[in-house]
Amino acid sequence: FCQNCPTNEFSSHSGATTCDTCDCGSEPDGSNGCQLCGIGDFSTDSGICQSCPLHQYSSHSGSCSCFSCGPGSEANSDQDGCELCDPGFFSNDEGFCQQCPPNQFSTH
Numbered sequence: 001f002c003q004n005c006p007t008n009e010f011s012s013h014s015g016a017t018t019c020d021t022c023d024c025g026s027e028p029d030g031s032n033g034c035q036l037c038g039i040g041d042f043s044t045d046s047g048i049c050q051s052c053p054l055h056q057y058s059s060h061s062g063s064c065s066c067f068s069c070g071p072g073s074e075a076n077s078d079q080d081g082c083e084l085c086d087p088g089f090f091s092n093d094e095g096f097c098q099q100c101p102p103n104q105f106s107t108h
Helices: none
Strands: 026-028 034-036 073-075 082-084
């Protein structure tokens, strides 16, 4: 008897004996193929697009992973790029801007 493919898989033709998975950076499109993950999203080999983790970004569609911003910056609210920390804030390798400690400042 015929069965539905699992949520993260699809079959592209009649008479299929197995279901296919999408490559990283994409997910099933609900019909018979795959669609790319949007900007700010990613997917691994699991085939389900998801938002980048907090403080990370993806700047193009079809991303297989997300990236951290360098020191002095953080991911923007759309998680599609980086923005510099405001004056009085800094970031180290943790990937997010935080206020400078008392009696310290930043000018960038």
